[in-house]
Amino acid sequence: MPLLQKYTLAATLLIFSVFVLPAQNNISITGTVVDATDGSPIPYATAVAISNSDQKVINGSTTDDDGEFSLNSTSTDISIEISFIGYTKKTIKDFTIRNGSVILGKIKLSQNSESLDEVSVTAEKSSMEFKLDKRVFNVGQDISSSGMGALDVLNNVPSVNVDIEGAISLRGNTGVQILINGKPSVLADEQSNALGTLTADMIESIEVITNPSAKYEAEGTSGIINIILKKEEKKGFNGSASINTGVPHNHSVGVSLNQRTENFNFFTQFGAGYRSLPRYSESINRNLVDSTMVESDGVSYRNENFYNITLGADYYINDLNTITLSGNFAYEIETPDGETHFDLYDSIGQLYSSYDRIETTEATNPKYQYDLQYKKQFKNDEDHTLLFSTLGRFFGKDQSSEFINEYSFGPEYTANQQTETDFYQADYTFKLDYTNPITDAITLEVGSQYQINDVGNDYAVYDQVGTAWVLDSNLTNNFEYNQKVLGVYGTGSYEGKKWGVKVGLRVENTDLNTLLTNTNESNTQNYTDFFPTLHTSYKISQRFSLQAGYSRRIFRPRLWDLNPFFNIQNNFNVRTGNPDLLPEYADSYELTGVFIFEKASLTSSVYHLYTTDVVERVSFFANNVNVTTPVNVGTNNKTGVELTGKYTPLDWLSINGDFNYGFFVRQGEFENQNFDFNGDQWSVKFTTKFKLPAGFDLEISPNYRSRYKTVQGEVSGFAFADAGIRKKLWKGKAVINLAVRDIFASRIRESIVDQPTYYVYDFGKRGRFVTLGFSYSFGKGEAMSYSGGRRR
Incomplete structure (x- = not known):
């Protein structure tokens, strides 16, 4: 090969490596996530780019209200995972890179009945959790409390009794301080009967505090019952x-x-x-x-x-x-x-x-x-x-x-x-x-x-x-x-x-x-x-x-x-x-x-x-x-x-x-x-x-x-x-x-x-x-x- 051709080829490879390769590695990935059954978009699904060599997450994003997402990757040796609660995770390994972009189009996720059942069962069961200064009764969808008020839910909580007049006792003792979300509330006033306006499905958990720490007000000789109401914080x-x-x-x-x-x-x-x-x-x-x-x-x-x-x-x-x-x-x-x-x-x-x-x-x-x-x-x-x-x-x-x-x-x-x-x-x-x-x-x-x-x-x-x-x-x-x-x-x-x-x-x-x-x-x-x-x-x-x-x-x-x-x-x-x-x-x-x-x-x-x-x-x-x-x-x-x-x-x-x-x-x-x-x-x-x-x-x-x-x-x-x-x-x-x-x-x-x-x-x-x-x-x-x- 003549010397001029060798220098020309070397210069071309150098220019390609400096400008072209980095542009190819910095790729853009787009797609739309939809329900496989009815084709409706799935907002807030997760899309992540994972390195095939060490399985580390390189970058991630979530879908918008139309199910669309966009993310970038500095590597081409990747897999793309799409997931959402209640759906079967999908992993995409085969895709084509054109002009630095990967267009995945519509990605269909199928509902996972086992996952849905698992989430549902977790919500159904009431359970007791023990902490240093209190017990937390996580309220499930207990059948016998269906359609009932907060007093009926309280009656299912260990250590708590409610009589037919609505009087609440803790371990057989009255003088209980009732709180809503950690604070006094008109809903807990003993004469207003407002606890009855709370239904069982509005309650997240009930904290039973027989020996409250000094952080809580000292009111209530028998202890404190703190009713935590649900406040959804899901995207x-x-x-x-x-x-x-x-x-x-x-x-x-x-x-x-x-x-x-x-x-x-x-x-x-x-x-x-x-x-x-x-x-x-x-x-x-x-x-x-x-x-x-x-x-x-x-x-x-x-x-x-x-x-x-x-x-x-x-x-x-x-x-x-x-x-x-x-x-x-x-x-x-x-x-x-x-x-x-x-x-x-x-x-x-x-x-x-x-x-x-x-x-x-x-x-x-x-x-x-x-x-x-x-x-x-x-x-x-x-x-x-x-x-x-x-x-x-x-x-x-x-x-x-x-x-x-x-x-x-x-x-x-x-x-x-x-x-x-x-x-x-x-x-x-x-x-x-x-x-x-x-x-x-x-x-x-x-x-x-x-x-x-x-x-x-x-x-x-x-x-x-x-x-x-x-x-x-x-x-x-x-x-x-x-x-x-x-x-x-x-x-x-x-x-x-x-x-x-x-x-x-x-x-x-x-x-x-x-x-x-x-x-x-x-x-x-x-x-x-x-x-x-x-x-x-x-x-x-x-x-x-x-x-x-x-x-x-x-x-x-x-x-x-x-x-x-x-x-x-x-x-x-x-x-x-x-x-x-x-x-x-x-x-x-x-x-x-x-x-x-x-x-x-x-x-x-x-x-x-x-x-x-x-x-x-x-x-x-x-x-x-x-x-x-x-x-x-x-x-x-x-x-x-x-x-x-x-x-x-x-x-x-x-x-x-x-x-x-x-x-x-x-x-x-x-x-x-x-x-x-x-x-x-x-x-x-x-x-x-x-x-x-x-x-x-x-x-x-x-x-x-x-x-x-x-x-x-x-x-x-x-x-x-x-x-x-x-x-x-x-x-x-x-x-x-x-x-x-x-x-x-x-x-x-x-x-x-x-x-x-x-x-x-x-x-x-x-x-x-x-x-x-x-x-x-x-x-x-x-x-x-x-x-x-x-x-x-």
Whole structure:
């Protein structure tokens, strides 16, 4: 080859290698991902370029709303993987590079039924997760809770019991603090009944905190129950809808929607419904001094229409800063009615008066809240955060009632009456929390909270005199309640591979003022308390670990404990508040062992709860009228054991169980009456789940709660059972449920007060509830696993 030709060839190869080869290696890859069944585009599917030599990801992207994607690669020795949750992954190895581009065209993904079923099954099963200072009950689609409210879901949670009146107890003890998403909420107010407006499919998980750390406010002597609501954070548009109907009347519809983009997450939930909630009750008031007696029985209905909507948005300012604004509005229209029959007997047992008391009521209950939250993460660690939040909430009630007495025998004993109620409650909470994981094992937390509770209850009672309605000044009152609580806390924790420890201290100052305006009676309390906490855990082996905890707690009397108003629905059985009531304090100790086996798990806890200035409802009896009011009565020492387990002997059978036993020693005296006594209380609940052919699931949940002594009598035990059956449709996208709550109508509330001069019997039950529900989920489901942009 001539010399000139050699130089020419060398120069050509050099120019080609410098300009042409790099241009060829920097290739552009485009394509459109569609559903193989209907050809519809699949947004937010993942497309990645993987090196064939070492299987490392070179670059990745996600599809847009039209299913299109584009990515670049500096290598030609690659494979392209396309994936999305619920679809079979596709790997493309053969493609043609033309002018530095790879045009893949339409890429069809087939739905993976096994993957869909796996996701669906995970969502169905409720499970318990153990953490250093709490237990997390992840709520699945339990059949027996289908179409039910939050109280029914709580009743399925180990350690938690809910009676037919909606009173919540933890390990048999009242004084529980209920939170929604870690904060106080109008939805958790004990008098608004708003928890019933939350349906089971709106709840993500429930945290049971028997020994809360100092990070949590000290309210709740028995502990804290924190209800975490679902807030979808999946890329793209997702949602679900449900409709339920039931007997007696229990009808509701609900929709949950979510739209997630790179910088925003918009979410909303709204629902509406109607329920009657009938309640049968009977009572006996017997005067043992003169042998007179009053018997009553009747049925009442709540007859409630409810509507609620939640709107919210997360704004991801950048990788480290997020602002969340959310609001909730609920509105209830109540038209309760009921009829109670009364028989009055004289000292020789003869009937001398008989009548029916008929109630008609109209009430509207507006309630709303807003929550503004700012979260800052620091670059060194995603758990290094500063969180500021402010919460405002309001609950109102405008109610009027009329009670007409229709006599069938004997003289008229009581007048017709009317009541008017104008109630409001405004609460404001400001929180600042700072968390710093100093090392992988050591974490520091500090923060503060300021809470304001402003409540008023203007209550008037009118008696019919002839054709006129005359104000009854003895029963009428206007009660004002204002409480401010300032708390600061600090915790430090160490969590290694084998053991961990967390210590903390919280200081709270309480400033409480109440005023009964019609009598100018006031009550002022200002006190500062220290609340230390200690938690530790030790992992003995992969199958066995120990946890121990201590915390000091407080129960502050609430408005309805302090307000001395009279409920005149039943003039012979009246509940009223006590404006002089003091807070109760509790010291809680707990030791827990967690055992993990191949087909079973078991958690065993031994606990001790020492409570001072115990708040008890005490009966006062005069003229056959029983008045129940809360008072501070001595101390309570309770020691107990709790066993929680799960056993899956077969693929189609699983059993969950919870057993709780406590022995208590009461000591106290009130108005020269000694209340010293010992007693015990226990409960057991099981949930057995069967997987049946043709995609059916069956669930049966028997429960038993024992009798227990009270300061003046006892509360009866009872057994009840729930059951449900479910069928999945369309590869789990839709579910139809049939559930029966209280199959045998045996869930009751029966109490006896047996004293030397009087005897009071009270009985109530809700009865059997049957619900039929249908739910459907839509949207593409999961967020991307990899993004060419920033990850979350």
